Amino acid sequence: MKNLKKSLLELIRKTSSELPKDIVKAIERGNRSEEPESRGKYALDVIQDNIRIAREVSLPLCQDTGMISFYIHGPAGFDQIRFVKEARKAVAEATRIGYLRQNSVDSLTGFNSGDNLGPGTPVFHFDQWNRKGVEINLILKGGGCENVSAQYSLPDIRLNAGRDLTGVQKAILDAVLQAQGKGCGPGILGVCIGGDRATGYEHAKKQFLRRLDDRSDDPTLEKLEQRTLEMSNHLGIGPMGFGGKTTLLGVKASKLNRLPASFFVSVSYMCWAFRRQGITVDRMGSIKKWLY
Numbered sequence: 001m002k003n004l005k006k007s008l009l010e011l012i013r014k015t016s017s018e019l020p021k022d023i024v025k026a027i028e029r030g031n032r033s034e035e036p037e038s039r040g041k042y043a044l045d046v047i048q049d050n051i052r053i054a055r056e057v058s059l060p061l062c063q064d065t066g067m068i069s070f071y072i073h074g075p076a077g078f079d080q081i082r083f084v085k086e087a088r089k090a091v092a093e094a095t096r097i098g099y100l101r102q103n104s105v106d107s108l109t110g111f112n113s114g115d116n117l118g119p120g121t122p123v124f125h126f127d128q129w130n131r132k133g134v135e136i137n138l139i140l141k142g143g144g145c146e147n148v149s150a151q152y153s154l155p156d157i158r159l160n161a162g163r164d165l166t167g168v169q170k171a172i173l174d175a176v177l178q179a180q181g182k183g184c185g186p187g188i189l190g191v192c193i194g195g196d197r198a199t200g201y202e203h204a205k206k207q208f209l210r211r212l213d214d215r216s217d218d219p220t221l222e223k224l225e226q227r228t229l230e231m232s233n234h235l236g237i238g239p240m241g242f243g244g245k246t247t248l249l250g251v252k253a254s255k256l257n258r259l260p261a262s263f264f265v266s267v268s269y270m271c272w273a274f275r276r277q278g279i280t281v282d283r284m285g286s287i288k289k290w291l292y
Contacts, residue, residue: 001082004285008090008136011287012068013099015138015277016060019051020292022212023188023249023274027051030186030239030246040244044186047239047272062184062273065100066140068122071209071278073135080126086285087124091116100140125206137209137278137291145187145271148179149204151197154263163263165220168193169228175267176232176248181241184271188212188250189228192266195256200266207252208268208276211292216253225251239272249274 019027027047034041054061068091072083092115094100104113104121116122152171154163159174161167172191179187190207192200216222229251238244249272258264278291 001079001086001281001283001285004083004086004281005090005093007279007281007285007287008087009094009099011136011138011277011279012090012094013058013097014290015140015275016065016094016099017054017058018277019055019061019274020211020276022292023272023276024051026212026249027186027272030249033245034239035244038244039242040238040246043239043242043244044246060099060101061275062142062271063101064142064144065103066142066275067103067146068100068116069125069139069141069205070122071125071127071137071139071206073127073129073131075130075132075134076128078128078134080124084124087122088117091122133280133282133288135278135280135291137276139205139208140275141205141208142184142271142273145183145269148175148183149201149266149268150175150178151201151267152265154265165224168265169224169231171265172228172251172267173231173235175269176235176237179269180235180237180247183269184273185237185241186239186246186249186272188270188274189248189252190268190270191228191251191253192264193253193255194258195264195266196259196262197264197266199256200264201268203254203256204266204268207254208270208274209278210252212250218255221253221255225253228253 031044095116104118161170190204192203232248237247280289
C-alpha cells in the first residue's frame with residue numbers, strides 16, 4: 001500500500017478543514033429557524049462564515065484540531081502494524097504542514113511532542129470484516145466538547161432518574177443543561193445506554209460515524225433520539241449558549257448489554273465543528289471513494 005500515507009494525509013486535511021455535507025445542512029437549517037437579529041442567529045452566521053473560509057483556504061475549522069481517532073475496517077490479513085506506521089507518518093506530516101495543531105501533551109510534564117505522536121495519540125480502532133476492501137474513518141474531536149461529555153450511573157437520586165427510558169432521558173437532558181454555554185454548541189450527542197464505563201463512552205463516540213439524517217433501526221432508540229433532540233431545542237440554550245432554538249443538531253443513541261449491578265448512560269458531546277470523514281482505499285492505498 002505504497003500510496004497509503006498520501007491518502008491519509010489528504011483524509012486528515014479534508015477532515016480538519018471541510019465539514020461533511022450533512023452537518024453543513026443541519027447548521028443551515030438551524031440558522032433559518034433563529035430569529036432575525038438575535039444572538040443565536042449571529043452566532044450561526046459567524047459559524048457559517050468560518051465553515052466557508054476554512055474550506056476555501058484549506059485551514060483547520062477550529063484552532064483545537066482535537067484528538068485524532070481512526071476507525072478502520074479491513075479484511076482478514078490486513079496489516080494493522082503497517083497501517084499504524086503509515087498513519088503515524090501522515091499525522092506527523094499533517095502537523096508539520098499545519099493541518100493539525102501540535103496537540104499531544106505529556107500528562108505529567110506538560111511537554112508537547114510537537115508532532116501529535118505519543119502514548120495514546122493518535123487513537124486506532126480496528127475491526128475485521130468479510131469484505132475485501134479497506135474503509136478508514138477519521139474523527140477529530142476537540143477538548144472543549146470532550147470536557148462536557150458526561151456519564152451517569154442509574155439510579156441517580158439527584159435527577160430522580162430510575163433505570164428506565166425516562167431515567168435515561170433525564171440523564172441526557174441533564175448533560176445538555178450542564179454543557180450550556182460550553183462545548184461550542186450547537187452540539188451533537190452520541191449516546192450509549194449500558195456497557196461498562198469504558199465501553200459505554202467508546203460506543204457513544206462511535207455514534208458520530210452515523211450521518212445526521214439517518215434513523216436508528218431500533219424503534220425505541222429512534223423515538224428517544226427524536227424526542228431528546230426536540231426537547232433539547234426547546235430549552236432555549238441556543239448556539240454557543242446565547243439563546244435560541246438550535247441547542248442541538250442531532251442525537252444518535254445506541255445500546256450495549258450491561259451487568260445487572262450497573263446501568264450507565266454515556267453521553268459524548270460533539271461541537272458544531274463536527275470533523276468526521278472517511279474513505280475507502282484500493283490495494284495500493286489510493287483513495288477510491290469519500291464516505292461523507
